[in-house]
Amino acid sequence: MNSETLNTLDSYSKNKYKYGFVTDIDEEKPKKGLNEDIIKFISLKKNEPEWMLEWRLKAFSKWKKMKEPKWANLSFPEIDYQDIYYYSAPKGFEKKPKDLSEVDPKLIETYNKLGIPLEEQKVLAGVAVDVVFDSVSVATTYKSELEKLGIIFSSIGEAIQKHPDLIKKYLGSVIPAGDHSFSALNSAVFTDGSFVYIPEGVKCPMELSTYFRINAENTGQFERTLIIADKGSYVSYLEGCTAPKRDDNQLHAANVELIALEDAEIKYSTVQNWYPGDEEGKGGIYNFVTKRGLCAGKNSKISWTQVETGSAITWKYPSCILKGDNSIGEFYSVAITNNFQQADTGTKMTHIGKNTKSKIISKGISLGRSQNTYRGEVSFLRKAEKARNYTQCDSLLVGNQCGAHTVPYIDSKNNTAVIEHEASTSKINEDQLYYCRQRGLSHEEAVSLIVNGFCKQVLQELPMEFAVEAQKLVSISLEGSVG
Amino acid sequence: MFLEIKDLSVKIENKNILKSLNLNINKGEVHAIMGPNGSGKSTLANVLAGKEDYEILNGKINFKDNDLFDLNIEERAQEGMFLAFQYPVEIPGVNITPFLHSAINSKRKRMNEEEIDNLSFAKLLKSKASDLGINIDMLKRSVNTGFSGGEKKRYEILQMSILNPDLAILDETDSGLDIDALKIVTDGVNKLKTKDNSFLIITHYQKLLDYIKPDYVHVMVNGSIVKSGGSEIAAEIEKDGFQKFQ
Numbered sequence: 163m164n165s166e167t168l169n170t171l172d173s174y175s176k177n178k179y180k181y182g183f184v185t186d187i188d189e190e191k192p193k194k195g196l197n198e199d200i201i202k203f204i205s206l207k208k209n210e211p212e213w214m215l216e217w218r219l220k221a222f223s224k225w226k227k228m229k230e231p232k233w234a235n236l237s238f239p240e241i242d243y244q245d246i247y248y249y250s251a252p253k254g255f256e257k258k259p260k261d262l263s264e265v266d267p268k269l270i271e272t273y274n275k276l277g278i279p280l281e282e283q284k285v286l287a288g289v290a291v292d293v294v295f296d297s298v299s300v301a302t303t304y305k306s307e308l309e310k311l312g313i314i315f316s317s318i319g320e321a322i323q324k325h326p327d328l329i330k331k332y333l334g335s336v337i338p339a340g341d342h343s344f345s346a347l348n349s350a351v352f353t354d355g356s357f358v359y360i361p362e363g364v365k366c367p368m369e370l371s372t373y374f375r376i377n378a379e380n381t382g383q384f385e386r387t388l389i390i391a392d393k394g395s396y397v398s399y400l401e402g403c404t405a406p407k408r409d410d411n412q413l414h415a416a417n418v419e420l421i422a423l424e425d426a427e428i429k430y431s432t433v434q435n436w437y438p439g440d441e442e443g444k445g446g447i448y449n450f451v452t453k454r455g456l457c458a459g460k461n462s463k464i465s466w467t468q469v470e471t472g473s474a475i476t477w478k479y480p481s482c483i484l485k486g487d488n489s490i491g492e493f494y495s496v497a498i499t500n501n502f503q504q505a506d507t508g509t510k511m512t513h514i515g516k517n518t519k520s521k522i523i524s525k526g527i528s529l530g531r532s533q534n535t536y537r538g539e540v541s542f543l544r545k546a547e548k549a550r551n552y553t554q555c556d557s558l559l560v561g562n563q564c565g566a567h568t569v570p571y572i573d574s575k576n577n578t579a580v581i582e583h584e585a586s587t588s589k590i591n592e593d594q595l596y597y598c599r600q601r602g603l604s605h606e607e608a609v610s611l612i613v614n615g616f617c618k619q620v621l622q623e624l625p626m627e628f629a630v631e632a633q634k635l636v637s638i639s640l641e642g643s644v645g
Numbered sequence: 646m647f648l649e650i651k652d653l654s655v656k657i658e659n660k661n662i663l664k665s666l667n668l669n670i671n672k673g674e675v676h677a678i679m680g681p682n683g684s685g686k687s688t689l690a691n692v693l694a695g696k697e698d699y700e701i702l703n704g705k706i707n708f709k710d711n712d713l714f715d716l717n718i719e720e721r722a723q724e725g726m727f728l729a730f731q732y733p734v735e736i737p738g739v740n741i742t743p744f745l746h747s748a749i750n751s752k753r754k755r756m757n758e759e760e761i762d763n764l765s766f767a768k769l770l771k772s773k774a775s776d777l778g779i780n781i782d783m784l785k786r787s788v789n790t791g792f793s794g795g796e797k798k799r800y801e802i803l804q805m806s807i808l809n810p811d812l813a814i815l816d817e818t819d820s821g822l823d824i825d826a827l828k829i830v831t832d833g834v835n836k837l838k839t840k841d842n843s844f845l846i847i848t849h850y851q852k853l854l855d856y857i858k859p860d861y862v863h864v865m866v867n868g869s870i871v872k873s874g875g876s877e878i879a880a881e882i883e884k885d886g887f888q889k890f891q
Binding site: 594598599602616617619 | 733787
């Protein structure tokens with residue numbers, strides 16, 4: 163690597179995280195620490211029915227007996243669960259505001275700055291958004307339009323009160339509270355998140371989207387999202403996230419459950435841009451996320467697409483349980499790490515039904531001193547006749563001090579299964595840079611072009627409205643915060 | 646003077662490649678450099694384009710009133726220098742159309758010209774491609790990716806005709822081309838030639854010069870130009886090889 167490339171890389175790693183501002187707003191926070199009292203407090207604040215509190219407390223008692231999973235290729239100091247705030251909400255949020263006139267203008271301004279306008283006349287065309295600020299949902303756009311089609315799109319808190327039958331039936335059905343310590347923790351203390359129900363035969367006419375923002379200091383965000391696509395329905399859902407720059411690490415442990423019934427399809431896309439920490443590795447979000455989808459019915463399909471550019475630590479494996487015959491699971495991922503970021507991400511595809519298919523495309527880009535691991539497990543159960551998997555993992559290294567790792571597990575109990583696996587690791591190529599620059603492109607433009615080209619297979623899976631945004635984010639990541 | 650190379654000595658990894666090389670090119674001239682393998686022809690092309698692996702020991706290069714060594718790779722390109730590569734590199738996932746569009750606009754920006762919009766660029770690209778017998782489908786592919794040797798060379802010439810350089814350096818563009826492809830490529834070059842631009846054609850064989858008529862032919866041996874003259878030199882080499890110049 164020549165000196166000019168190193169210089170450019172150096173200038174990339176100077177942090178330019180543009181979402182790092184703090185909103186100065188009075189927040190209500192109970193004391194730090196994790197105990198039954200805080201869980202009761204959260205449940206009370208959310209005005210939850212008794213059964214929900216019991217559900218939380220049960221999860222908490224499980225959590226107390228559990229240890230954090232340790233198999234990931236990550237190193238970080240022990241998390242002190244008693245040193246975290248578990249609830250933080252702008253004052254006066256006991257009830258979700260009825261409309262924007264009840265919302266503090268500072269909050270509306272915050273979302274304007276983040277590029278998510280909430281005012282009716284300015285809302286994003288074709289995208290319904292639920293915005294979550296620390297522990298509470300602030301607003302949901304296009305709600306009434308969706309209601310006409312029978313689509314429920316609300317905060318999970320609201321759904322617990324209004325649709326208890328659906329919640330009781332599905333919450334925790336894909337990710338049981340006792341699955342591992344982070345799912346137990348989330349089940350005990352989750353504060354807000356989104357709930358989506360698409361009725362039988364309905365194709366949701368717009369993108370549904372949730373925007374998560376962590377603002378308060380030393381506060382964990384534990385969101386919970388539940389999406390149910392009834393028979394023959396379709397929905398495309400998007401999630402975006404940012405947080406202010408802070409020197410302390412903050413914990414984010416979300417649970418996302420998807421259920422696709424017969425002939426239903428769910429497309430779930432994430433653009434994760436939590437604060438990654440500074441160039442010395444100080445601060446940043448610890449992102450321990452459990453995402454799992456169940457293809458419950460025949461011919462159902464769940465597709466995960468993620469662009470992971472943020473967080474100090476990413477621990478995330480959006481997975482599919484392919485239970486229905488002919489069901490399809492897909493996972494498309496771009497993970498970019500820079501400076502001291504660590505990412506251990508991948509997927510789990512569990513083939514249970516006949517003729518089930520899964521496809522995994524993972525692109526890891528490592529810069530600075532970061533470590534980027536793909537970890538995947540593809541398993542075929544005994545009855546998964548003629549199931550197929552295709553896996554492709556490509557890693558791109560930029561610079562000499564970063565690492566890329568690929569850890570694929572395959573477990574087949576059915577000998578009719580067809581498994582294909584391709585993997586590659588490459589370095590950003592000086593000849594490619596020379597070629598681009600000889601055509602008049604600057605060094606930075608050339609790097610961004612090559613990296614975007616490397617990610618293209620995944621970026622093109624994103625919904626149109628966000629593909630351009632994601633492409634920009636990749637470029638910004640290269641020039642600023644993430645690489 | 647348009648391009649003036651004075652007393653240029655260059656080394657790479659402790660090996661002296663170019664030794665006190667002198668060459669002057671005026672506007673509107675076509676120069677050919679011929680020489681045996683390892684004589685330093687490609688090194689000269691890459692030093693002109695600004696590739697960083699070389700150590701300049703001595704000498705000066707002037708290009709359009711600039712000290713060439715003050716400009717980095719992209720600035721030289723934006724000033725109108727174009728290198729058609731001997732082995733064009735594949736860039737997977739980077740589509741040709743936006744790639745060339747950014748390239749042309751970066752040049753226009755430097756020249757304080759207005760940027761060309763998507764639509765006009767697409768039109769320009771299509772018409773240039775059809776001039777060179779390039780299939781429109783090829784414009785949907787990634788840069789050089791999965792191209793045959795001939796396709797890559799043709800695509801270099803397409804880029805050259807889009808960027809319309811003041812100085813085009815063709816590094817062994819004829820290598821690996823069959824006669825049909827060679828005709829298309831050289832036709833492209835001849836169409837582009839005006840009284841305001843110049844060509845430096847590097848070649849091992851005389852064959853290319855049957856199609857592009859150079860004003861000057863230089864023989865390069867062991868890092869220096871040992872003989873210069875008109876196209877009669879090319880015929881001499883065709884007949885007797887490089888032996889007598891060594």
